[in-house]
Amino acid sequence: MLETEVVVSASPHIRQGVTTERIMWMVVISLLPAVFASITFFGGRALLIILCSVFSAVLTEAAVEILLKRPVTVKDGSAAVTGLLLALTLPPTVPLILPVLGAAFAIAIGKQIFGGLGFNPLNPALIGRAFLLASWPDLMTTWKWPAASLTWLESQADAVAGATVLGLIKEGTTVQLPFLQMFLGNMSGSLGETSALALLVGGLFLLAYQIIDWRIPVGYLGTVILMALLVGENPLLQLLAGGLILGAFFMATDYVTTPVTPKGRLIFGIGCGLLTMLIRKYGGFPEGVGYSILLMNVATPLLDRWTIPKRFGEVKANG
Amino acid sequence: MRFRTFKKGVYLPGNKERTASLPVEVLPLPRQVVLPLRQHIGAPAEPVVAVGDEVLTGQKIAEAKGKVSLPLHASISGKVVAIEPRPHVSGELVPAIVIESDGTERMAPELHAPPRLEELSAEQLKELMQEAGLAGMGGAAFPTHVKYDPPPGKKIEYILLNGAECEPYLTCDHRLMVERADDIILGLMAMLKAGQATKGLIGVEVNKPDALAALEKAATGLPIEVLPLKVKYPQGEEKMLIYAATGRVVPAGALPIEVGVVVNNVATAAAFGEYLRTGKPLISRLVTVTGAGIKSPKNLEVRLGTLLEDVLNYCGGFTDAPGRIILGGPMTGPAQYRLDLPVMKGTSGIVVQTRAEVEKPDYGPCIRCGKCVDVCPYNALPNYFGLYAEHDRLAEVEKYGIFDCRECGSCTYVCPSRRPLLQLIKDAKRKIMASRKTG
Structure with missing residues (x-):
């Protein structure tokens, strides 16, 4: 016993x-x-x-x-x-x-x-x-440019000093920024959104460990690029300026508030991209990443319900 | 190289190295066996012996009751000391015939090999399957002969033997394929004839190259194809195996015969082969005894009815205080709390985990990470099964296709919140079935 x-x-x-x-x-x-x-x-x-x-x-x-x-x-x-x-x-x-x-x-x-x-x-x-x-x-919305950026900032108009890149675009100011500096994060913006390089390192880490699903960032960033081309904006500028990369890899991929189905996630990403570009181009705010994701969060239960995958051997119920 | 497989699923740590290369040892005759009359799905067998009777090894001691039922044979010679309810792996008390050994092995005189395969008809073979007491030895223990009567309009095309052994820890099918490939092939040839099927297939995960080679060799020149399968769980789940082997999808709720396939475990085929060769019915089976909690893990040939404690003692007992005792593999096998349970036709292993290996059963909320969705081989949304089942919202779980779930447990294995998804799913199914009966 x-x-x-x-x-x-x-x-x-x-x-x-x-x-x-x-x-x-x-x-x-x-x-x-x-x-x-x-x-x-x-x-x-x-x-x-x-x-x-x-x-x-x-x-x-x-x-x-x-x-x-x-x-x-x-x-x-x-x-x-x-x-x-x-x-x-x-x-x-x-x-x-x-x-x-x-x-x-x-x-x-x-x-x-x-x-x-x-x-x-x-x-x-x-x-x-x-x-x-x-x-x-x-x-x-009080912005500050990094001290290190002032050397290449001097060539710009005075208006630049208190704004973000997206803010400048919204006002119609022509901005000439070196993309490498933007990629590194040497520009004004929120704390963690400026350095695409740092964010991509983290994002790729999450993808590599399969913590996030590629469908959301790919759907999101891809849609922004396509939309930018469609409405005549510089896609690279749209990608690097503002909170897009932070949002696409770290916010739009939050498990709890995003769909669980693969198709739902792709649509979620695409929806975020569409809303972001609509707000940036036609809305009242210079930036729309946060609100886009929140709006798509609201749609998450619906997306889950609309994208239930077909099961293996699924038999359609009669009637 | 890409091997045949199914979609999704999980990669599990195999934990087979303890026993994979250990040849089968024969467990010495136990002093006593407990043979439950219910070892198979269907009607329990009916005793044809009484307390006090002397019985011989292989003698029929209980008769099949109806079509979906099986006879039972004495697995040792000795005296019937009791016919009474005894503990059963289901947790219930089930009537069992208890035989005390006479210390020797006296074989029943009626045991002799049936005529050669060429001289047997399909009908005779099916009768022999039942006569031999054959039940699915992969775990489900469904009477084998029943599968060989296809419904009107259906024809058996393939007999597919399941040698995937995708459950971690277990190696008894592996050893069987290596050591007794000829019996498997003989059994399969007989099954092909019984089912009037055209082709035999044997699916084996590629982590068993020696088994693949042994089967290839034994099947040379016969209408049998040995299929190397990718190592992935649940590769041996019936419908996944059929998909991997034939590309056919068995509709939910339907049996494999719907797509012209009958699936049997390799051990069932070997038992049939042995019966045809020697006339010995199903009175023993191979069992893997393993896990970090076992002193000397082994692959054993065990007489049916042998109690777990006798099997464990032969393996040196526990290394330390055991944490969990699992009958079968760790993905689907039930945990047990007593050792006076008998080895039955469907018992493939005894896995003992140490206390350190047993996680506390705490679980958190669903964080909607979707890992379960990523692995579910049935492409269902297990998280929703769990969420709705937790609140007894049975209409919803049914709508999400809970009855398509075949309970492989992959969702539960990956859940980072440690939610007992499979338990919730089984519970919800049971409640739905109960309400259907009363409603």
């Missing part, structure tokens, strides 16, 4: 090593190049903003969960990811209270109110950003 206790549980009895926790921390790792780029271009203040946002997100998650008597889940890393992503969408000049408030809003209202991880319909980081943009529009 068995003289010891054994576990009796349902099969399968083996599990893959990848856990939610590990995925979230890998996303954090994938964003480190962008964090370094932001510190390189915008100085130590960038790090401060990031830390404020991350700590606020994590503490808010814990506080709300304690208040609601739910298990505290900050260890899963999802709140840290939200805090980090939010920080990377902020201008380098914001007062430190903004990342604190934005991250708290993102977690409390964007996520916990719906039941926490897995249940929020909208990307929490983008909810936090939308909240800050609506509440402090001036602070959220």
Whole structure:
């Protein structure tokens, strides 16, 4: 007879090593190049903003969960990811209270109110950003060019100094920027959005470890390129300026708020691309990545329902 | 080189190296066997012996009851000491015939090889299948002969033997193919005749090159094709195997015969082959005893009815306090909590995990990562099965095609939130079936 206790549980009895926790921390790792780029271009203040946002997100998650008597889940890393992503969408000049408030809003209202991880319909980081943009529009659109960019910036008109590249395009200002500098991230913009190089390194890392599905960034970026060509914008400028790459690889790929079906994900990416270019070209804002993704988040349940894959051997039900 | 396979699925750590190269050892005769009357799907067998009777090895001790049923044979010689409900792998108590060994092996005199294959008709062969007590030895234990009566209008084209052995840890089919290829081929030839089929196929994952070679050699000149398959789970799942081997898709809810195929396990074919060669019915089978929790892992030939504790003792027992005891492979086999369970016709392995290998059963919310969607060989959305099943929204799970799911467990294996998807799926199916019965 068995003289010891054994576990009796349902099969399968083996599990893959990848856990939610590990995925979230890998996303954090994938964003480190962008964090370094932001510190390189915008100085130590960038790090401060990031830390404020991350700590606020994590503490808010814990506080709300304690208040609601739910298990505290900050260890899963999802709140840290939200805090980090939010920080990377902020201008380098914001007062430190903004990342604190934005991250708290993102977690409390964007996520916990719906039941926490897995249940929020909208990307929490983008909810936090939308909240800050609506509440402090001036602070959220005060830009600063990296000190290192001033040498090649001098040749530009004065108007350049307080704007982003997309802002300039919106105003109709002709901009002549060296694409290499843009690619490296040596231009004005939000903390983590300027360096395409750093973001691509992180994005490729996520793709390589199959943490994100290629369909979303490819659908998104591909659509932006096509649309740019169609409406007569410079596609390279559209790709490198603004938050497109950050959005396409790190926000539009958020699991919870995007479709689970392969076809749904492709459509999601394409939809984000269409909306982004519509807003940039014809909308009131110079940039539309955040709102595009939020709008497509809303469509996610529908996309899932409309793109249910045909099952192996599926037999159509009668009637 | 690309090998035949199906779409999606998962790559599992094989964990077969402990036993893959160990030749089959014969477990010494047990002092007692417990032979449940229900070892197969269908009606339980009916005892034809009484308590106190002397029985001989191979003697029929229970009769098949109807068409979808099988007889049962004494797996050792000795005395019937009880016919009573005994613990069964299903967790229930199931009537069983208990035989105490006389310490020797006295074979039943009626055991002699049937006439040669050339002299047997298809009908006779089907009767012999039932007479030999053949049930699917891959785990499901469906009476073999039943598959050989196609419904009107259907014809069997291929007999497909399943030698994929895609479950991690298990190597008994592997050893069988290496060591007893001739019996497998003889069994398959007889199956072809019984089913009046044109061609035999044997699917084997390419991680068993010696098995492929042995079968190739034994099948030389015969209408049998040995198919190397990609190593991927669930390669041995019936409909995936059919797709890999023939490119045919069995419709959901239908049997393989719908596309002209009958699938049997290689072990079933070998048991039939052995019966035709020697007249010995199904009274033993190969079992892989393995896992980090087993002192000396082995491939064993075990008499049916041998209790798990006797098998484990022969393998040196546990290395330490065991964490989990699995009957069959770790992907689909049920975990057990007692060792007085008998080895049955469908028992392919005993896998013992250590405590360190057993994860705590905590699970988190679905984060909609879509990993389950990426691996589901049936191309379903397992995450939605889980979400709806959790809240008993049975109409939705049915709409999402829960009955197309064949319970391979790939979704659950990859889930980063450790959600018990397969358990939720099985539970929902059971509830739907129950409501259909009452409704």
